[in-house]
Amino acid sequence: xxxxxxxxxxxxxxxxxxxxxxxxxxxxxxxxxxxxxxxxxxxxxxxxxxxxxxxxxxxxxxxxxxxxxxxxxxxxxxxxxxxxxxxxxxxxxxxxxxxxxxxxxxxxxxxxxxxxxxxxxxxxxxxxxxxxxxxxxxxxxxxxxxxxxxxxxxxxxxxxxxxxxxxxxxxxxxxxxxxxxxxxxxxxxxxxxxxxxxxxxxxxxxxxxxxxxxxxxxxxxxxxxxxxxxxxxxxxxxxxxxxxxxxxxxxxxxxxxxxxxxxxxxxxxxxxxxxxxxxxxxxxxxxxxxxxxxxxxxxxxxxxxxxxxxxxxxxxxxxxxxxxxxxxxxxxxxxxxxxxxxxxxxxxxxxxxxxxxxxxxxxxxxxxxxxxxxxxxxxxxxxxxxxxxxxxxxxxxxxxxxxxxxxxxxxxxxxxxxxxxxxxxxxxxxxxxxx
Numbered sequence: 001x002x003x004x005x006x007x008x009x010x011x012x013x014x015x016x017x018x019x020x021x022x023x024x025x026x027x028x029x030x031x032x033x034x035x036x037x038x039x040x041x042x043x044x045x046x047x048x049x050x051x052x053x054x055x056x057x058x059x060x061x062x063x064x065x066x067x068x069x070x071x072x073x074x075x076x077x078x079x080x081x082x083x084x085x086x087x088x089x090x091x092x093x094x095x096x097x098x099x100x101x102x103x104x105x106x107x108x109x110x111x112x113x114x115x116x117x118x119x120x121x122x123x124x125x126x127x128x129x130x131x132x133x134x135x136x137x138x139x140x141x142x143x144x145x146x147x148x149x150x151x152x153x154x155x156x157x158x159x160x161x162x163x164x165x166x167x168x169x170x171x172x173x174x175x176x177x178x179x180x181x182x183x184x185x186x187x188x189x190x191x192x193x194x195x196x197x198x199x200x201x202x203x204x205x206x207x208x209x210x211x212x213x214x215x216x217x218x219x220x221x222x223x224x225x226x227x228x229x230x231x232x233x234x235x236x237x238x239x240x241x242x243x244x245x246x247x248x249x250x251x252x253x254x255x256x257x258x259x260x261x262x263x264x265x266x267x268x269x270x271x272x273x274x275x276x277x278x279x280x281x282x283x284x285x286x287x288x289x290x291x292x293x294x295x296x297x298x299x300x301x302x303x304x305x306x307x308x309x310x311x312x313x314x315x316x317x318x319x320x321x322x323x324x325x326x327x328x329x330x331x332x333x334x335x336x337x338x339x340x341x342x343x344x345x346x347x348x349x350x351x352x353x354x355x356x357x358x359x360x361x362x363x364x365x366x367x368x369x370x371x372x373x374x375x376x377x378x379x380x381x382x383x384x385x386x387x388x389x390x391x392x393x394x395x396x397x398x399x400x401x402x403x404x405x406x407x408x409x410x411x412x413x414x415x416x417x418x419x420x421x422x423x424x425x426x427x428x429x430x431x432x433x434x435x
Contacts, residue, residue, distance in 0.1 A: 027054070027055070027056075027114070027115070027116045027117075027118050027131070027132070027135070027171075028055050028056055028057075028106060028111060028114045028116070028117050028118070029054060029055070029056035029074070029118045029120070029126070030056055030057055030058075030059060030102050030103070030106060030117065030118065030119050030120070031045060031056070031057075031058050031059070031074070031119075031120050031121060031122045031124065037122075038058075038060070038064050038122070041122040041123050042067075042073060042122065043258055044122065044123045044124075044125060044245065044258070044261075045058070045073060045074070045122055046069070046072050046073060047125060047258065047261055047262065047265070048125055048126050048127070048128065049072070049073060049074060050128070051071060051072055051073075054074075054128070055111075055114075056074040056118075057074050057075050057076070057077045057106070058073065058074050058075070058076050058077070058122065059076075059077050059078075059079050059098075059099070059102050059105070060076055060077075060078060060079065061078070061079055061095065061098060062078065063076070063078060064076065077105075079098040079099075079101070079102065079105065080098075080101065080105060082094070082097040082098050082101065085097045085185075085188055085189065085192075086189065086192035087192055088192040088193045089192075089193055089194060089195050091195065092194075092195040092196060096194075096195065096196045096197045096200065097188065097197075097200075098197075099166075099196075099197035100184070100188060100197040100200040100201060101184060101185075101188075102119065102197075103117050103119065103172055103177050103180060103181070103201075104177075104180060104181040104184050104185075106177075107177055107178065107181050114174055115140035115173065115174050116135055116140060116171045116172070116173060116174065117171065117172045117174070117177050118131065118169060118170070118171045119166060119169060119170055119171075119172070120166070120167070120168075120169035120241065120243075121166060121167045121243060123167075123243060123244070123245055123246065124167055124168070124169050124241055124242075124243050125241060125242045125243070125245070125261060126169060126240065126241050127238075127239050127240055127241065127268055127272060127275065129268075129272040129273070130217060130238035130239055130240050130272055130273065130275070131169075131171075131240050131241075133238050133273065133399050134146070134215050134217060134238055134240055135171055138173070138213070140173045140174060140175075141173070141175060142173060142175070143173060143175060143176040143179065143208070143210045144171070144172070144173040144176060144210075144213055145164060145170065145171075145172055145173075145176060145205050145210050145211070145212055145213060146164070146170060146171040146172075146212075146213045146215055146218075147164025147165065147168060147169060147170030147171065147212060147213075147214070147215065147218050148164065148165065148168055148170075148214055148215055148216055148217075148218040148219070148220065149161055149162075149163065149164075149165060149212075149214065149220070149330065150165050150220050150222045150320070150330065151219070151220060151221065151222045151223060151230070151320075151329060151330055151331065152222040152319055152320040152321070152328065152329065152330065153327065153328055153329055153330045154319070154320070154321060154328060155222050155320055156330055159195070159198075159199055160199060160202055162202065162211060162212050163198060163199055163201075163202035163212065164198060164201070164202065164212050164218070165198055165218075165220040165222075166196065166197055166198035166201075167220050167221070167243035167244060168218040168219050168220035168221070168241050168243055169218050169240065169241045169243075170198075170201075170218065176208070176210060179208055180201075180204055180205075180208065183204065183207065183208070184204055187200075187203060187204040187207055188200060188204075190203070191203045215237070215240065216235045216237050217235070217237045217238045217239050217240035217241070218240050218241050219239075219240075219241055219242050219243060220243055220244070221242055221243045221244040221245075221247070221248060222244065222319075222320040223244065223247065223248055223317040223318065223319070223320065224247055224248065224317065224318040224319070224320070224322055225248065225249055225316070225317040225318045226248070226249045226316045226317055227248050227249070227251065227316065227317050228251070228297070228314075228316045228317075228346070229313050229314030229315060229316035229317065229333075229336060230313050230316075230317060231251060231276060231293065231296060231297075232278065232291065232293045232296070232297055232299060232314070233278055233291075233293075233310070233311055233312065233313045233314065234276040234277060234278060234293065236277070236278075236403045236404070236405050237399075237403065238272075238273060238399055239275050239276045239277075245257050245261070248317070251264075251296075252348045252349070253348070253368050253370075254368065263348075263349050263350075264295060264296065264349070266351075266352045266353075267294070267295030267296075267349060267352045267361075267363060268295065270295075270352055270353075270354050270361045270363075270394060271294070271295070271361055271392065271394035271395070271396075272396075273394075273395060273396055273397075273398040273399060274294045274295065274392065274394070274395065274398060274406070274423075275294065275295045275296070276293055276294065276295060276296050277293070277294050277398075277405065277406060278291060278292065278293050278294075278310075278311060278405060279291070279292045279294065279405060279406045279407060279408035279423050280292075280307045280310050280311070280405075280408065280432050281407065281408040281409055281410060281421070281432065282304060282410070282433075282434045283410040283419070284410075284434055284435075285380075286379060286380035287302070287303060287304065287379040287380070288300050288301060288302065288303075288379075288380070288382060288410075289301040289303065289304055289305045289310065290408065290410060290419070290421060291310050291344075292390055292408050292421055292423055294363065294390065294392065294406075294423060295349060295352065295363060296348070296349055297346055297347060297348050297349065297365065298346075298347045298365045298388040298390065298419075298421070299344035299345065299346050299347075300344060300345040300347075300382040300385060300388075300419065301342065301344050301345075301382075302341060302342060302375065302377060302379060302382060303342065303379075304434055307432045309334065312332050312333065312334045313329075313331055313332065313333045313334070314333070314334055314335070314336045314337075315329075315333050315334065315335060315336060316336050340373045340375075341373065341375035341377065343372065343373075345367060345372065345382040345383065345385065346367065346368060346370075347365035347366055347367045347368075347385075347387070347388045348365055348366065348368060349363060349364075349365055350364050350365060350366045351363070351364045352364070354394075359393055359394075360391050360392060360393050361391070361392050361393075361394055362389060362390070362391055363389075363390045363392070364387060364388070364389055364390075365387065365388040365389075365390070366386065366387055366388075367385065367386055367387070384416065384417060385417060385418065385419050386417045386418070387415075387417060387418045387419075388418070388419045388420075388421065389413075389418060389419070389420045389421070390408075390421045390422075390423055391411075391420070391421070391422045391423070392406075392422070392423040392424065393424060395425070404426065405426075406423050406424060406425060406426065407423070407424060407425070407426040407427070407430055407432065408421050408422060408423045408424075409421065409422050409424075
């Protein structure tokens, strides 16, 4: 591996280098955007790009003015002229032709040590360590086209359910990129009616006979509104990317979008493999169900809910077509709550740290003071809990074996306003149940 993708407090660059050296995971990350929106969108890129540790470029149609913080961003490269290609889609934009050819143009930069080309929008937020973890599973010498589809059922019908959606990002192995470059211009000419760049890439993949290898940690985020329910029940797979931040609410209420995303930075550095991973357990003495989405949020539910329900995504959002029809999504989903007294008490990440003497992280979550109706139930009131502490030993090798969610346990504490939870690998014969 030629460089490290992300700096971690726990997994040093040297350690990460040794861990993945056999995979030779040298990436070249491309993002793309119009020069007209660059000033606004570059802040998303700054939030995850690491100068000196990554290689990549931002591709534009024309030069832009130099800025004081250009050293914090990838270099800007200018795409070739595509005016000779036909574009006949009445609702799209010709810029799709330019974006389609970025992988082919990157090959001309003559970087033979690159093993993967990664594509994303300029408002795609990558979690680079997890991107490396996912790609390390695959042989870069083979033809691989890796990404994920839309969360919108209708989008997958309108475009294609076998296409990697560009906003969520996708990866193409070096040999496949070479094969694509040889035939892409001929391929583009055959599809003037397609809408965007990602469907043109998919069309060329179809002509090459290469299917999409789906990795569910790439997220297009084809939603509107509050995606809390989606993030809090993240699938058991590394979180690789997020997108469409200007269509969705800030992921933490009462914060600016970038400020909320910044809250994920420290957990991602401390234990990136576990970021957003859901653990489910019970506080038997108080008759509560607890759901920990590590590094992001903790939910406390009145009553006992089984894992099959809690792991199902709660509809806190609208579809891409701004409906709440449960059949409008490409995944199983449920109402946020069936009765107001079942509404979860949500605590969002406020701080995270690492204790080297115990080899544990301590992440702290505070409750947002939303309105909760009075519920005269004969059980402890979660409204009394203002803070949740989660203790967890980081595990950079979490995804090396068969996927399994971590288990959690409620721990005793003398703090009346605090819930303390331990998250760890499940013990032998451990089952998520009330006993």
